[in-house]
Amino acid sequence: MTKVSARVLPVLTTLNTSFWTTGREGHLSILRCQDCGAWLHPPAPICPDCLGQNLAPQPVSGSGVIESLTINHQAWSPGDVVPYTIAIVSLVDVPDVRLTTNIVGADADTVRIGTRVVVLFERHDDVWIPLFTPE
Known part of the structure; x- marks a missing residue:
C-alpha cells in the first residue's frame, strides 16, 4: 500500500469521533x-x-465511486512515497456524501474517474483513516 508518511491526524470531538474510529x-x-x-x-x-439535533452515526457500506482525482508527484514531507492519488469519492449508498481521500492499492496511472472503490483503513493510534482501493 502506498502510504503517506506524515499524516496530520484529526482532533477527535464528540461530533467526529465515530467517523475517525469505527x-x-x-x-x-x-x-x-x-x-x-x-x-x-x-x-x-x-x-x-x-434543524434537528437528534443525530447519530450510522454504518454505511463503504463502497464508492471516484468522482474526481489528482495525482500528486510532489513529496511534501520527508519519506512521502510519490506519486499518490488524492480523490473525491461518492458513497454508493449515500451518493450526496463525498469524501476527500487517498486511493491506495493501485498504480496512480491506472486510477480513473468512475472507478468503483471500497473503503479500507489506515490505523494511527486511536484514529482509523478511511482510504479507498479499487474493487
Missing part, C-alpha cells in the same frame, strides 16, 4: 439525522435540512 470495527460511519434521515458530512451539531 474503522477499528471494519466499517465506515456517517452522521445521520434521526428525525428527517439527512446525512451530515462533515459532521455538524444541527441538521441542515430540518
Whole structure:
C-alpha cells in the first residue's frame, strides 16, 4: 500500500469521533439525522435540512465511486512515497456524501474517474483513516 508518511491526524470531538474510529470495527460511519434521515458530512451539531439535533452515526457500506482525482508527484514531507492519488469519492449508498481521500492499492496511472472503490483503513493510534482501493 502506498502510504503517506506524515499524516496530520484529526482532533477527535464528540461530533467526529465515530467517523475517525469505527474503522477499528471494519466499517465506515456517517452522521445521520434521526428525525428527517439527512446525512451530515462533515459532521455538524444541527441538521441542515430540518434543524434537528437528534443525530447519530450510522454504518454505511463503504463502497464508492471516484468522482474526481489528482495525482500528486510532489513529496511534501520527508519519506512521502510519490506519486499518490488524492480523490473525491461518492458513497454508493449515500451518493450526496463525498469524501476527500487517498486511493491506495493501485498504480496512480491506472486510477480513473468512475472507478468503483471500497473503503479500507489506515490505523494511527486511536484514529482509523478511511482510504479507498479499487474493487
